[in-house]
Amino acid sequence: MLKFVKGYMESIEGVATYPMISLLIFFVFFVILFWWVFTASKGHIKEMSEMPLEED
Incomplete structure (x- = not known):
């Protein structure tokens, strides 16, 4: 099977x-992603991190 795949790919x-x-x-x-993490505002990160703990 591997020979078939190798031959087909070649x-x-x-x-x-x-x-x-x-x-x-x-x-x-x-x-x-790395750039976004280091340039995201601290307020936005704090707001997103507290979302799971909020109750409606």
Whole structure:
């Protein structure tokens, strides 16, 4: 089964670019998340952290 998959994947043109694109998307997502965490206002973070404790 593995030989079939390997042979099939080798027949796809440009298949080596897909893992690089996935890594790039993963890296960009976490860089943006990291940036948002450090630039978010303290008031917003405090408000969001207290939401589960509030009663309507």
